[in-house]
Amino acid sequence: MKQLYEQMGLSAAVYQLGEEVLSGLEERFREIDRRAEYNQAKVLAAMQKNRVGAHHFAATTGYGYNDGGRDLLEQVYANVFHTEAALVRPQITCGTHALTIALSANLLPGDELLSPVGLPYDTLQEVIGIRPSPCSLAEYGVTYRQADLTPDGSFDFDAVRRAINEKTKLVTIQRSKGYATRPSFSVQQIGELIAFCKSVKPDLICMVDNCYGEFVDVIEPSDVGADMTVGSLIKNPGGGLAPIGGYICGTKACVDRCAYRLSAPGLGQEVGANLGLLPALYQGFFLAPTVTAGALKGAVFAANLYEKAGFRCVPNSVEPRNDIIQAVELGSEAGMLAFCSGIQSAAPVDSFAAPVPGDMPGYDSPVIMAAGAFVQGSSIELSADGPIRPPYAVYFQGGLTWQHAKFGVLMSVQKMAEAGLFPLA
Numbered sequence: 001m002k003q004l005y006e007q008m009g010l011s012a013a014v015y016q017l018g019e020e021v022l023s024g025l026e027e028r029f030r031e032i033d034r035r036a037e038y039n040q041a042k043v044l045a046a047m048q049k050n051r052v053g054a055h056h057f058a059a060t061t062g063y064g065y066n067d068g069g070r071d072l073l074e075q076v077y078a079n080v081f082h083t084e085a086a087l088v089r090p091q092i093t094c095g096t097h098a099l100t101i102a103l104s105a106n107l108l109p110g111d112e113l114l115s116p117v118g119l120p121y122d123t124l125q126e127v128i129g130i131r132p133s134p135c136s137l138a139e140y141g142v143t144y145r146q147a148d149l150t151p152d153g154s155f156d157f158d159a160v161r162r163a164i165n166e167k168t169k170l171v172t173i174q175r176s177k178g179y180a181t182r183p184s185f186s187v188q189q190i191g192e193l194i195a196f197c198k199s200v201k202p203d204l205i206c207m208v209d210n211c212y213g214e215f216v217d218v219i220e221p222s223d224v225g226a227d228m229t230v231g232s233l234i235k236n237p238g239g240g241l242a243p244i245g246g247y248i249c250g251t252k253a254c255v256d257r258c259a260y261r262l263s264a265p266g267l268g269q270e271v272g273a274n275l276g277l278l279p280a281l282y283q284g285f286f287l288a289p290t291v292t293a294g295a296l297k298g299a300v301f302a303a304n305l306y307e308k309a310g311f312r313c314v315p316n317s318v319e320p321r322n323d324i325i326q327a328v329e330l331g332s333e334a335g336m337l338a339f340c341s342g343i344q345s346a347a348p349v350d351s352f353a354a355p356v357p358g359d360m361p362g363y364d365s366p367v368i369m370a371a372g373a374f375v376q377g378s379s380i381e382l383s384a385d386g387p388i389r390p391p392y393a394v395y396f397q398g399g400l401t402w403q404h405a406k407f408g409v410l411m412s413v414q415k416m417a418e419a420g421l422f423p424l425a
């Protein structure tokens with residue numbers, strides 16, 4: 001093993017450090033495997049209950065009328081998320097698009113949107129109009145209010161109560177930290193926040209941005225009162241095989257409106273050809289629990305390695321996990337570059353490329369991204385990224401297999417060490 005790794009650029013010293021850290025993680029990994037087994041059974045049961053058959057994988061084109069395979073996949077998602085309905089489509093281009101559909105379908109002029117968890121994910125800021133943008137919700141007369149988290153990262157219930165008013169229609173709760181260094185929330189915490197919001201105003205629609213959270217726990221936000229649970233298929237639920245897509249699982253009333261927003265009023269869920277993508281969408285969902293488990297092991301491994309060397313990690317080495325993201329505060333741009341070059345050099349695709357910071361649509365500072373993915377931009381595949389701004393935190397996620405995630409983390413340490421930024425022993 002050591003010899004092969006040395007040929008691949010990984011020194012014996014870094015490999016050895018990794019083995020030492022790993023020897024303390026057996027119990028953590030066993031718990032991750034237990035959850036994966038439960039979630040695997042949950043997905044399998046939904047596929048069996050719905051009698052998924054080979055005939056459901058047929059490609060459709062054009063309008064996509066009577067696409068039984070597409071409709072059944074949505075039923076499988078609805079069963080796994082325990083919701084009345086689901087919209088799962090390759091026509092949903094990304095997570096931001098899925099969230100935009102959910103928001104703009106269920107908010108009308110004069111309504112107010114509330115984020116009780118502080119500033120939302122970068123790309124959502126333009127969707128909402130926090131940063132002015134053509135076609136934002138603000139342009140259509142939807143106002144926005146925000147209740148910030150307390151300094152220790154928990155919900156400020158008094159501020160949430162004060163923020164809810166007669167105009168408040170929809171509450172958006174982001175499960176994962178995104179590019180912030182606040183904690184990600186557990187499904188149970190999200191349930192408490194939803195219950196609180198609905199106790200103040202019972203007819204509020206509660207939406208959860210579930211990006212990176214799927215299958216990390218054995219329950220999902222839809223199990224604790226979310227009216228819409230929303231995410232991207234090139235993250236956890238696509239299992240690395242979905243080449244595009246997004247999902248919205250929720251109440252029939254909300255999901256129907258989302259379908260009318262995605263296609264057109266009157267058409268809704270009836271149109272939308274699958275273009276031959278159903279095998280990847282079904283198989284990816286089937287693999288998602290174990291792929292997510294591999295990514296989680298990589299995140300736990302990274303936290304333990306980097307924390308040992310004195311870097312602040314969010315979550316830290318022992319905290320429970322609520323998503324697959326691992327933030328590591330590297331303290332400098334040079335650290336971010338070295339870390340990302342390690343992840344890039346460990347990739348199966350584009351391993352020869354050098355990541356450099358650049359401007360990205362939807363983000364307000366230059367972003368560095370390392371990814372050598374089979375699906376462009378897929379972040380269930382091993383990747384690392386982060387905006388070049390203090391505290392120079394890199395956000396590490398994914399890995400289609402635990403073994404690849406492990407190698408990527410070790411290569412990031414290798415490149416940091418070569419740059420004199422990671423103390424070895």
Ligand SMILES: *Cc1c(COP(=O)(O)O)cnc(C)c1O
Nearest residue numbers: 094095096121176178209211232
């Ligand atoms: C990734 C992500 C999004 C947006 O997803 P894209 O597919 O990149 O558009 C939204 N919210 C959170 C928390 C995310 O992690």
